[in-house]
Amino acid sequence: MNEVKTGKIQQSLSGFYDVLVGDKLYRTRARGNFRKRDVKPLVGDLVEFSSNGEKDGYIRSILPRRNELVRPPIANTDQAIVVTSIVEPEFSDILLDKELVALEKEHISPLLFFSKLDLVAPETRAHFLTKINQYQTLIGYPVFLADADDVLAQLRARLTKKQTVVLGQTGAGKSTLLNQLEPDLRLATGEISQVLGRGKHTTRKVSLQKINHGLIADTPGFSSFDTLNISVKVLKNYFPEFVRVAPQCKYRECQHINEPQCAVKAGVKNGTILQSRYKNYVQEYQTLQQQKPVYRRKKGSQS
Numbered sequence: 001m002n003e004v005k006t007g008k009i010q011q012s013l014s015g016f017y018d019v020l021v022g023d024k025l026y027r028t029r030a031r032g033n034f035r036k037r038d039v040k041p042l043v044g045d046l047v048e049f050s051s052n053g054e055k056d057g058y059i060r061s062i063l064p065r066r067n068e069l070v071r072p073p074i075a076n077t078d079q080a081i082v083v084t085s086i087v088e089p090e091f092s093d094i095l096l097d098k099e100l101v102a103l104e105k106e107h108i109s110p111l112l113f114f115s116k117l118d119l120v121a122p123e124t125r126a127h128f129l130t131k132i133n134q135y136q137t138l139i140g141y142p143v144f145l146a147d148a149d150d151v152l153a154q155l156r157a158r159l160t161k162k163q164t165v166v167l168g169q170t171g172a173g174k175s176t177l178l179n180q181l182e183p184d185l186r187l188a189t190g191e192i193s194q195v196l197g198r199g200k201h202t203t204r205k206v207s208l209q210k211i212n213h214g215l216i217a218d219t220p221g222f223s224s225f226d227t228l229n230i231s232v233k234v235l236k237n238y239f240p241e242f243v244r245v246a247p248q249c250k251y252r253e254c255q256h257i258n259e260p261q262c263a264v265k266a267g268v269k270n271g272t273i274l275q276s277r278y279k280n281y282v283q284e285y286q287t288l289q290q291q292k293p294v295y296r297r298k299k300g301s302q303s
């Protein structure tokens with residue numbers, strides 16, 4: 001008998017989609033007519049599928065997505081652990097801030113995890129800690145340090161009933177963290193890297209794994225960040241600390257660039273907004289502005 005079920009795509013493998021329904025996994029395909037419609041099912045998608053067997057089925061529809069990331073390709077993510085190393089690869093606030101903007105745009109909550117603090121001298125560590133902690137105190141992002149007591153328990157507690165992605169530069173320590181969080185996953189990541197060999201991480205597939213009553217996806221690392229696909233006018237909306245003070249700017253549409261009496265610029269001056277965040281905002285603003293010039297229609301020019 002053909003039965004319609006709803007489940008979540010756990011991984012996709014050459015035309016097949018593994019769909020999780022509770023604890024059960026179904027290997028499904030997308031129907032021909034469905035494939036023509038130009039919507040490709042993504043890992044994380046909630047789908048309706050018909051099944052007349054114990055283990056297989058056909059996807060009939062994708063339920064509306066709450067959000068969608070392009071890199072990694074995944075839908076319906078609640079939160080992201082952004083793994084950033086202090087060295088090897090070297091800390092870059094530009095890269096971090098770009099990642100954060102991409103997440104804010106999709107309403108995905110960032111958790112910031114900093115690795116390799118043990119590899120630097122105490123003075124360097126102290127210098128970085130001041131900066132890192134400001135992401136929590138001045139912006140509000142939860143900060144986790146790889147070498148802090150109890151960091152794994154704290155992170156693990158955050159994973160319950162959530163879909164989490166682990167993001168970060170190649171070599172930042174994503175897989176290392178995941179294996180510490182869930183030692184059962186070690187086998188899976190070990191197998192994959194053996195098959196693909198070193199340095200072929202970019203071809204690695206995204207898949208959701210069960211962890212502490214939630215789901216987590218390790219993702220291929222990146223070595224640089226794509227250009228943000230954002231309209232220049234709304235970039236400011238993805239800096240939460242700007243959004244909080246913006247009502248105090250003189251102009252309602254203040255872009256926090258050249259306008260007088262700007263609360264964001266005042267915040268940078270009095271130390272309540274990180275200087276580097278503002279600098280990265282201005283830089284990104286200019287980049288986006290050059291890419292997509294804003295055409296303003298002159299008043300009265302409509303015909």
Ligand SMILES: Nc1nc2c(ncn2[C@@H]2O[C@H](COP(=O)(O)OP(=O)(O)OP(=O)(O)O)[C@@H](O)[C@H]2O)c(=O)[nH]1
Pocket residue numbers: 115116117118119146168169170171172173174175176177201219220221222
């Ligand atoms: N000393 C130290 N080494 C670390 C730490 N975290 C990760 N490493 C090492 O850094 C290297 C890269 O870590 P991975 O976990 O493979 O990094 P990744 O982010 O998964 O990298 P890709 O899969 O290539 O994207 C490994 O040799 C780890 O042992 C840390 O906190 N301290």
Ligand SMILES: [Zn+2]
Pocket residue numbers: 246249250254255256257259261262263264265
């Ligand atoms: Zn302003």
